[in-house]
Amino acid sequence: MATDRVKMLVKASSRLVLAEHVEPQDDMRAERARASFASRNVAEALNGGKEVLEKRSRMVAQLEKLPWGQKSQRAFLSREQEYVQALRAAMGIWQLMQSGQLSIEDGLEMRNLLAFPGGLELHIGMFIPTILSQGNDEQQKHWLPLAQSLKVIGTYAQTELGHGTFVRGLETTATYDAESQQFIVHSPALSSTKWWPGGLGKTSTHIILMARLFINQKDYGLHAFVMQIRDLSTHLPLAGITVGDIGPKFGYNGVDNGYLIFDHAPIPRNAMLMRYAKVTPEGKYVPPPPANAKASYATMVYVRATIVEDAGWYLARAATIAVRYNAVRRQTAASAGDKELQVLDYQNTSATLLPLVAVAYALIFMGKSAMGMYKQFEKGRDKGDFSMLPELHVILSGMKAVSTWTAADGIEQCRRGCGGHGFSALSGLPNLFASYVQNVTWEGDNNVLCLQTARHLLKSCETATAGKAVHGSAAYLTASQQEKSGKCKVASAMDWRVTDVLVMALRHRAARLAFEGHDLLHKRGKGTLHFEGPAWNGMTVHLIRMARAHSQLVLLMTFAEAVQQAQVEPTARKVLEQLVALHGITTLLTELGDFLIDGHVTPSQARTLQEQQHELLVELRPEAVALVDGFGFEDYQLNSCLGRSDGNVYNALLQAAKSSPLNQTEEGPAWHSVLKSWLDPATRQEARSKL
Amino acid sequence: MATDRVKMLVKASSRLVLAEHVEPQDDMRAERARASFASRNVAEALNGGKEVLEKRSRMVAQLEKLPWGQKSQRAFLSREQEYVQALRAAMGIWQLMQSGQLSIEDGLEMRNLLAFPGGLELHIGMFIPTILSQGNDEQQKHWLPLAQSLKVIGTYAQTELGHGTFVRGLETTATYDAESQQFIVHSPALSSTKWWPGGLGKTSTHIILMARLFINQKDYGLHAFVMQIRDLSTHLPLAGITVGDIGPKFGYNGVDNGYLIFDHAPIPRNAMLMRYAKVTPEGKYVPPPPANAKASYATMVYVRATIVEDAGWYLARAATIAVRYNAVRRQTAASAGDKELQVLDYQNTSATLLPLVAVAYALIFMGKSAMGMYKQFEKGRDKGDFSMLPELHVILSGMKAVSTWTAADGIEQCRRGCGGHGFSALSGLPNLFASYVQNVTWEGDNNVLCLQTARHLLKSCETATAGKAVHGSAAYLTASQQEKSGKCKVASAMDWRVTDVLVMALRHRAARLAFEGHDLLHKRGKGTLHFEGPAWNGMTVHLIRMARAHSQLVLLMTFAEAVQQAQVEPTARKVLEQLVALHGITTLLTELGDFLIDGHVTPSQARTLQEQQHELLVELRPEAVALVDGFGFEDYQLNSCLGRSDGNVYNALLQAAKSSPLNQTEEGPAWHSVLKSWLDPATRQEARSKL
Structure with missing residues (x-):
């Protein structure tokens, strides 16, 4: 124990050291006081109203009391624990719904708050919906009650070790x-x-099997079947079935993605989902009516709309964590005696984070718009009207790509923007990235989806070239015939804040790239457009860029329009308008080469573009914390020591670290088995010579 | 069991399905046959000769027989297992060295091959070197034998929860x-x-403590001390010490990064490392001689040279995996009956992967050059000549940033380029990324290092503006005074292959950015250059871009020169020269906005630049597999199911997945505890009502 004399000595040193110290909670309070608008007002507008937020708070309080609702140990789980606990939590919610304590809608909200993907994801997301959309009445009557009461658990077995994107293969x-x-x-x-289906490894008893149907040595292509793979009493695989988990992944490790090998496994004829195509007992194939193709297409479009919607919210999580931490993180004092600077005050930090806040807002509004379009399409579809489908497809294919690329890369930028602590699992950011980034690959690889949007754009160019009108989001391809030589009208730097100026630039570039692609494919196809084969495959870089340009244009236009219509106070709208400008300007800066090749933007205009971004960063700096508060996340959702609303980050890190499994004993898990024989003077020599 | 009749039926279907099937091993063989040069010749040149490669193969064979040398289960380890096993492996190598079975040099090579970072990293990398560089003779004599025989294990405790980059704080x-x-x-x-030191959590008995020295209430700033923190016989923390593991991280989880809190912990006076600064018994402070600052600077420069060298090799690993897999991965047939296309034949795949192969080569050569410069500096230093230090510093600060950004982002691009399987831990890519990406943050955050290079460049601009000569890599700032208005001389697309044309463009841009930065800082400082404070902090985006531009120029020049001097056959040199062109062109395309703002490159030249990249991608496509073979990795090093040299990827994935811990039982770990009460018809109702 230190004597009082020694304590006095040390205290004097401490006093000198701590003279420049600032408590992070004080920084956080000061940040909130700086903002010009009420973040709660924005959070309500974004989340669907005051009641939604209040209900969410109550639900979080409920979850925090449930044994499977705890999140504090998440970062420490082994994969096996993660799998079992995620399943237990999913069953917990199911139980609350079955007992009537929770509506289905609230159950889904609870799943979102829990954010603990596990073995039931595809049961909910694919098994039940596929039976609903492709099973006939009898099949639905048989399977849906079983699935809804979890007497069976299913998944969707399509992809194979050697086959993903190309389903015909x-x-x-x-x-x-x-x-x-x-x-x-x-x-x-x-x-x-079969490889990848979630929940296939150790959870599912049944699958939707996608397989090539053969009758009398004729290939009828892919069809869907319901198939049992495990015994219900023992959970052991049935005869002819080899099934298992495919091992750990970058993220999403609560899910038991699985593999499955069939060895002459028989299933009854009525296992085939026969709402559309049918096979008669004697083996006659009855093809589906033509509308069916469009209907299954609609499902993909729906899933992509949800992905676009999610992208903004995921990026918003990371941005909330990074902005809050960098508001209380201080680094480098100009001279001795000065306080260190808040890291958010370095231009490069705000230049990284604020545009990510802006694009998170843009994507959230884009997601709402996409979902609104989908709902409108659904109304038409129920009357047999599929006319909105092509436009939804062209927007959502490219937007799925742009939104998930933006969100994934943005989350990683936020993580890096948190310095060393962003590398700690306790920041929540590594898991956020590793679990999110699969979105660039699944449900249509981003590059492949861009090619689908590009195809539509090229067809629109063909239409426009023939002098006919193009409708929908690519309508600018008609008008652009006149606009092609248009020049950007920016005279002074402030002009860059005008939405129309930004839209015009993005439109000009999108049209230029589309027509260039059209001309190139035309030339390569000697007068006709081939949407596959060597000519196409040899210009996919350009085609992907075309789709990106189109999607970026749609995103900015949608964002700008949504901000005008948002139910927010004038002070908030003013800041959101600055975000629209920042987003548009940042998009132009990121793709600057394209705009200069266009000839639409001159080098001196490009310089003012950079200046104007810097101006906006300075103006938006005091709003930064309020803007991320405006997303409306609960601390429970973020589950991040760095992203805490109160700014008390260092205490949170230390308290959380104490739970690390390595800290279960003071000596640690390697002392007896590895270290002692080297370090312990009493046993060292002897022990080591035996190694 | 299926009857013979049924088997015949199924066989007929299989035959139809497999008609277009290609075995991946056959694709791999065909790829190797296409190349125009001998990959082994390049591998020898890159790795230091035939003998090095042969010795490596022998060492791999040795490791594969050692119990701690196995890698097949790596992806499945819990964090605790990873920590213990990494330590056991490190001890295994130490034991082989101590017993004389392995030279120190070979021990280091074995560490590289094993690639299993653990609790000894900072003992080797910082504890011993700091005692060597800052301990006086007596201290070295006392500590080095203890450390070298692992009677003590140390780490380097500098960073704190609230302090990383700014050490004065x-x-x-x-x-x-x-x-x-x-x-x-x-x-x-x-x-x-204290927060982050590797090996601090549960392994180290001692630390190099970095703490602010106070004598008589006067702050003498940071000094280094050797301090014991754990009892050698019990491994328990000493009085006044609270120590533990900081929990899991994105990667590097075999390392027990730790935290440490001191409560009036006493250490003897001679615990301070007194080679330079001293404290006398009566408390008189003896400051270090001025040369010491330079010496400790030199250590940082050395570490950065190793980081630059590593960057290329890490990226090369990922590129090897991605190129090999995409050479045997097939996707999408144009028409029924066609074989699916090798994914590497899609332009966007080769446009992603081949430039990464090129920059991996560039960085490997850059690393060799940097290490060569460092060795040359060392020779001078031993004679008291520190004149090379500023130039080393300016190159290596910016290059550490550019190389680690390039490698980290490139590894992730390779991972995404492997589709769904790139998300599987069995591909090796998730761990490669998650463990590598810390390099953008540690040993000088990349942004902060860029600012250091920028500072030097601005000083050089000041020199050049005064009409004096600038030496070293920034010498172009003098000449550029005349060159400023220079225009790119490219007339036809092929001109872009000329190294001088590419260098000229990069030089023009680097000079333009540097002088712009200089003028801006000058203006903001009203005539003087302040390298800190609001003017500086408010233009860090530009400053970082300056440093990046300079470093990209140095990288291209170094790559081009190294290829000319490489000990390779003419066929290989020709392909390497194509890689230099591809690397230069890709750099220009990535930063195209800058070149167009410059006015150095015209829009029509920019178009030919894109065309020329596409040409090179086509020409280099047949060399792709040979180029990654040229890095010379053993399968053991890559430890990737997708990166296997023989191309047998699908079998490797399936065999590896079978080891997944979730597959230990057929029912899986959730059957009894979670699933049975819902699924088993015999017990279902009863069990669930108890939930």
Whole structure:
């Protein structure tokens, strides 16, 4: 124990050291006092109203009391623990819904708040919906009650070891045997092993099987079947089934993605989902009516709309964490005796984070707009009107790509923007990135989706070139025939804040790229447009850029319009308008090469563009914390030591670290087995010579 | 069991399905046959000769037989297992060295091959080197034998919860008590908790403590001390010490990064490393001679040279995995009956991967050059000549940033380029990224290092403006005074392959940015250059861009020169020259906005630049696999199911997945505890009502 004399000595040193110290909570309070608008007002507008936020708070309080609702140990779970606990939590919610304590809608909200993906994801997201959309009445009546009461758990088995994007290439076969009135399901090659389905590894008892249907040696292409793979009493695989978990992944490790090999596994004829296509007992194939293709297309479009919506919210989480931490994180004093500077006050920090805040807002509004369009399409569809589908497809394919690229890269930028602590799992950022980034790959690889949008744009160019009108988001391709030589009208730097100026530049570039792509493909196809083959495959860089340019244009226009219509106070709208300008300007700066090649923007205009971004960063700096507060997250949702609303980050890190499994004993797990024989003077020599 | 009749039926389906099937091993063989040069020749040149590669193969064979040398289970380890096993492996190598079975040099090579960072990293990398550089003779004589025989294990405790980059802001105090002739070490605030040191959590018995020295209430700034923190016989923390692990991180989880809080902990006076600064028994401070600052600077420069060298090799690993997998991965057939296309044949895939191969080569050569410069500096330093230090510093600060950004982002691009399987831990890519990406943050945050290079460039501009000569890599700032208005001389697309044309463009841009930065800082400082404070902090975006431009120029010049001097056959040199062009062109395309603002490159030249990149991608496509073979990695090093040299990727994935801990039982770990009560018909109702 230190004597009083020593304590006095040390106290004098401490006093000198702490003279420049600032408590992070004080910084956070000061930040909130600086903002010009009420963040709560924005949070209500973004989240659907005061009641939604209040209900959410109550639900968080409820979750925090439930044994499976705790999040404090998440970062420390082994993969096995993560799998079991995620499943237990999902079952907990299911139980609350079944017992009537929770509506289905509230159950979904609770799932979102819990954010603990596990073995039931595809049961909910694909197994039940596929039966609903492709099962006939009898099949729905049989399977839906079983699935809804979890008497069976299903997944969706489509992708294979060697086949993902190109579904026509799937190799698993379902061969009809008229004699036994069964399909025989078989994996003809290693590469046809089913691979990736979530919940397949150890959870699911049933699958929606996607397999190539063969009748009398004729290939009828992919069809869907419901198939049992595990015994309900023992959970052991049935005969002819080899099934298991595919191992750990970058993220999403609560989910038991699985593999599955079929060895002449029989299923009854009525296992085929027969709402559209049918196979008769004697083996006659009845093809689906033509509208069916459009209907299954609509499902993909819906999923992409949800991905776009989610992208903004995921990025918003990371931005909230990074902005809050960098508001209380201080680094480098100009001279001795000065306080260190808040890291958010370095231009490069705000130049990284504030545009990410802006694009998170843009994507959230874009997601709302996309979902609104989808709902409108649904109304038409129910009356047999599919006319909105092509436009939804062209917007959502490219936007799925742009939104997930932006969100994934943005989350990682936020993580890096938190310095060393951003590398700690306790920041919440590594898991946010590693779990989110799969979105650039699944549900249509981003590059492949861009090519789909590009195809539509090229067809629109063909229409425009023929002098006909183009409708929808690509309508500018008609007008642009006149606009092509248009020049940007920016005279002074402030002109860059005008939405129309930004839109015009993005439109000019999108049109230029589209027509260039059109001309190139035309030339390569010697007068006709081939949307596959060597000519197409050899220019995919340009095609992807075209789709990105189109999507960036749609995003800015949608953002600007949504801000004008948002239910917010004038002070908030003013700041949101600055965000629109910042987003547009940043997009132009990121793609500056394109605009200069266009000839639309001159080098001196480009310089003022940079200046104007810097101006906006300075103006928006005092609003930064309020802007991320405006997303309206609960601390429970962020589950981040750095992103805490109160700014008390260092205490949170230290308290959380104490739970690290390595700290269960003072000596740590390697002392007896590895270290002692080297370090302990009593046993060292002897022990080591035995190694 | 299926009857023979059924088997015949299924076989007919399989035959139809497999007609277009290609075995990945066959693709891989065909790829190797296409190349125009011998990859082994390049691998030898890059790795230091035939003998090095042969020795490496022998060492891999040795490692594969050692119990701690296995890598097949790495992806499945819990964090605790990873920590213990990494330490066991490190001890295994130490034991081989101590027993004379392995030279120190070979021990280091084995560490590289094993690639299993653990609790000894900072013992080797910082504890021993700091004692060597800052301990006096007596201290070295005492500590080095103990450290080298692992009777003590040390780490380097500098960073704190609230302090990383700005070392002057560290808060831990060491107050000298002349009466007891001890320093009293104390943590005056939560934010002064030591945080991050590798091996601190559960492994180290000793630390190099960096603390602010106080004598008689006077602050002498940071000094280094050797301090024991754990008892050698029990491994328990000593009095006044609270120490533990900081919890899991994005990657690097075999390392027990730790926290440490001091409560009036005493250490003897001779614990201070006194080679330079000293404290006498009566408490008189003897300052270090001025050369010491330069010497400790030199250590940082050395570490950065190793980081630059590593960057290329890490990126090369990812590129090897991605190129090999995309050479055997096939996706999408143009028409039924066609074989699916190798994914590397899609332009966007090669446009992503081949430039990454090119820049990996560039960085490997850059690393060799940097290390060569460092060695040359060392020779001078030993004679008291520090004149090379500023130039090394300006190159290596910016290059550390550019190389680690390039490698980290490139690894992630390679991962995404492998589609769904790139998300699997079995690809090796998630761990490669998550463990590598810390390099953008540690040993000088990249943004902060860029500011250091920028500072030097601005000073050089000042020199050039005064009409004096600038030496070293920034010499172009003098000449550029005349060159400023120079225009790019490219007339036809092929001109872009000329190294001088590319260098000229990069030089023009670097000079333009540097002088613009100079003028701006001048203006803001009203005639003087202030390298800190609001003027500086408010233009860091430009300053970072300046440093990046300079570093990109140095990288291209170094790459081009190294290829000319490389000991390779003419066929190989020709391909390497194409890589130099591809690297230069890609750099220009990535930063195209800058070149167009420059006015150095015209829009029509920019178009030919894009065309020329596409040409090179086509020409280099047949060389792709040979180029990654040219890095010379063993499969053991890559430890990737996708990166296998033989291309047998799908079998590797399936075999590896079978080891997943979730597959230990057929039912999986959630069956009894969670699933059975819902699914098992015998017990379902009853069990669930108890929930």
